[in-house]
Amino acid sequence: MEMARKPLFFLMGLQGADQSVWHYLIPYLACYFKIVVFDLVFSPNVSPKLYDPKRYSRFSSYAEDLVCILDQLHVNKSIYVGHSMSAMIGSIAATKRPELFQHLILLSGSPRYLNVEGEKYYGGFERSYLDMVFNNIAHNFSGWVRDFAPKAIGGNDTTAIHEFERSLGRMK
Template identity: 35%
Template structure:
């Protein structure tokens, strides 16, 4: 098997859109989600851009045998995966749209390979989810809350997935949105989900923000339980030359709940 084929299989890569386009948009999904969450965004940009979709190892239809708890105990394993995708597909002039944790994965990859990236779009992203009382930083969670979350995941994963989905999706008037995310979460092996959740919720990449030289857009919703408004402000203040857009969508998944708003924000930026 060639390197390109093995990387493609490992991350369930799909390439679509305009193959002759000068720029490539890569969409990176968040925890518990997969590449199908970007359907409306793909349709909006596929005429004018080459599109690359992938699943993080441990989620979606990525190769489950590729998951190694040590490799993915922090973001560097995912950064290496994204670097491998870019290298194997020989991508340049990249516009990277990263939702949630994949926003930070994209930013860290852009720091390593700045010449490959044209723009970064951070969609509901956070450099650190834990509050840090010593510095006055508010991430949205304290350790007690995270331990409760881990305990719930360990005790009854599928019940947790249902409750967590409704909490982060919001939009209670459209319960099918939370149900779809719960189904996506439930397809992840519980031990892998717990391992990945710990790596995400306990990461801290605040010191890396200032190293990013790629023009960046922070897209923030009005009611995101995982990423409070103040975190979006923090990103915009600490990523050099970045811009921030508040969309009126609620919840942690604006690209799912209000795709047209997100599409408009991205279009204006790129």
């Protein structure tokens, strides 16, 4: 397949990780697609000077960054893969600029991860659990990384777990 004719496959970095999380898939995907990987602004690979807490307190700001990248690459159709927060970013970007996206592959996305009892909204997490997680991150970051990485990866792939631990550990 000629490179110019290959569809663009866009992989967004994961929250807490960088674009290297995709390195096992890229060789296979590259046979059929042009691949673009991108790190979110709070990724360990991105200069902290670029992160503006006020600007990036909304998914829409990340979606604007995504649209800007696709515009800079002169993309008119892409296959976008987003997980969790990146799924929501892709959804917002595709709503604003649908011509940039041929397909969205969205994994574990939610507009709000917090359950809201009175509204009968199930986002996945209770406030008390999230408060505990945030407390662990703030007061025992390395312990939280060691505990969270195997749960996030699932299974017993120690190489993948250690890679994710290293990436998470660089966030602090």
